[in-house]
Amino acid sequence: YIWPSPQLDALEAARFDQQGFNANFLTGRANAADWICTVGFYLAFPHWADLFTEAYHDMATHNSTDGTGGLDASIRFAEEQARAENAGDGFDNTMTLIFLLAIVNRYISIADNIALAALIAIENCGGPEIAFRGGRADAAVPNAPGVPEPQQDLASHIASFARQGFTQTEMIGLVACGHTFGGVQHDFFPDIVNVLNDTSDTEDVAHFDTTFVTFDNNVALEYISGTTQNPLVVGFNDTTNSDKRIFGSDGNATMVYVTLTDVITPLPVKPSNVELIGNTTLGFAGLSSTGGKYSAVWYGFNATSPLSFLSLDAIAGVTSLSFVVDNQLEDQDGLGFALQDGFMFSQTSCLFGDPVVGKFDVAVSPSLHFLLA
Numbered sequence: 348y349i350w351p352s353p354q355l356d357a358l359e360a361a362r363f364d365q366q367g368f369n370a371n372f373l374t375g376r377a378n379a380a381d382w383i384c385t386v387g388f389y390l391a392f393p394h395w396a397d398l399f400t401e402a403y404h405d406m407a408t409h410n411s412t413d414g415t416g417g418l419d420a421s422i423r424f425a426e427e428q429a430r431a432e433n434a435g436d437g438f439d440n441t442m443t444l445i446f447l448l449a450i451v452n453r454y455i456s457i458a459d460n461i462a463l464a465a466l467i468a469i470e471n472c473g474g475p476e477i478a479f480r481g482g483r484a485d486a487a488v489p490n491a492p493g494v495p496e497p498q499q500d501l502a503s504h505i506a507s508f509a510r511q512g513f514t515q516t517e518m519i520g521l522v523a524c525g526h527t528f529g530g531v532q533h534d535f536f537p538d539i540v541n542v543l544n545d546t547s548d549t550e551d552v553a554h555f556d557t558t559f560v561t562f563d564n565n566v567a568l569e570y571i572s573g574t575t576q577n578p579l580v581v582g583f584n585d586t587t588n589s590d591k592r593i594f595g596s597d598g599n600a601t602m603v604y605v606t607l608t609d610v611i612t613p614l615p616v617k618p619s620n621v622e623l624i625g626n627t628t629l630g631f632a633g634l635s636s637t638g639g640k641y642s643a644v645w646y647g648f649n650a651t652s653p654l655s656f657l658s659l660d661a662i663a664g665v666t667s668l669s670f671v672v673d674n675q676l677e678d679q680d681g682l683g684f685a686l687q688d689g690f691m692f693s694q695t696s697c698l699f700g701d702p703v704v705g706k707f708d709v710a711v712s713p714s715l716h717f718l719l720a
């Protein structure tokens with residue numbers, strides 16, 4: 348945008364002036380960010396997980412068909428906070444802090460601040476940088492109920508997320524991302540979590556994954572590897588194991604960690620079409636090819652021979668190749684290009700007749716003859 352613009356200037360400052368002059372305390376990294384992620388709390392500053400849940404519980408009332416509800420700060424109304432679907436004390440605490448600390452003015456609504464807080468929570472806990480837009484209007488009255496609850500069945504959850512505008516796959520991803528932070532607290536969910544008797548966890552929070560203050564994919568990795576302690580997957584009360592039902596609802600396709608290969612870049616040099624000719628000679632095919640912006644040149648094996656053959660000692664055999672191209676040695680950093688010469692199809696193999704019959708001759712290295720004896 349072009350400066351000046353009162354609304355966009357205000358949003359830009361709220362989003363990016365995180366330290367020093369003009370800083371918005373809510374987004375301030377100065378004291379909070381660096382270690383709040385490892386310690387969890389900083390004085391009265393809210394737990395990052397609370398900021399994130401606040402945003403989800405505010406938006407989960409959205410009805411994508413009639414456009415009602417959504418991220419509009421209606422979660423600030425006591426009537427919404429009193430609903431069972433918003434159990435816990437986080438919402439009131441977080442709202443109070445947003446009121447006290449955030450910049451709320453004619454250009455930046457409370458709802459914009461809730462969105463910003465969720466975004467900052469994700470960024471400060473190791474998550475990706477997320478594009479931010481402002482301009483949300485604050486609701487004047489509570490929204491209709493609609494936050495999903497753990498005792499509901501899978502069909503209800505699929506329908507609930509569809510109402511919010513999400514597919515089943517998006518539901519799985521969103522719940523897994525949400526549950527990278529925090530956990531379930533005994534005080535508010537005694538039917539899901541027992542008293543933990545853990546001096547390092549005096550609030551009796553059973554965490555969703557082992558890295559509950561970091562935005563990462565451990566909630567998925569631990570689920571897939573079967574080591575998860577997520578109280579909504581392996582909780583003693585199967586009725587409230589909603590993450591288990593949701594994560595597994597497509598046969599784990601979304602949750603499975605897919606390992607892709609390295610990025611495929613063209614090899615500078617590679618052998619191709621090596622074949623044994625006669626019983627003592629190796630030959631290479633020679634062609635040029637072009638693919639997209641790359642072109643490849645295929646060389647014969649012996650430039651001085653018109654047929655490009657190279658005679659090799661059949662007894663000694665060959666274990667690997669290397670090349671010199673433009674005076675540069677290409678041998679894969681000393682590994683060479685491995686060849687196996689124990690068994691090779693011979694060029695005397697052929698197809699003939701009708702119907703076609705194949706005759707395959709296999710040349711066997713003298714060193715392996717004893718295997719066939």
Ligand code: HEM
Pocket residue numbers: 394396397399400403434435436437495496497498504521522524525526528529530531532533535536589593
């Ligand atoms: C079917 C959908 C979902 C169900 C049934 C569900 C259920 C729950 C429950 C029971 C808790 C424990 C709350 C407490 O102890 O105070 C919780 C915590 C949490 N949920 Fe969800 N959730 C769902 C979806 C989501 C989504 C979509 C997000 C965010 C994108 C999210 C973010 C969180 C976070 C960050 C916490 C941790 C709160 C904290 O530790 O302070 N949840 N969820």
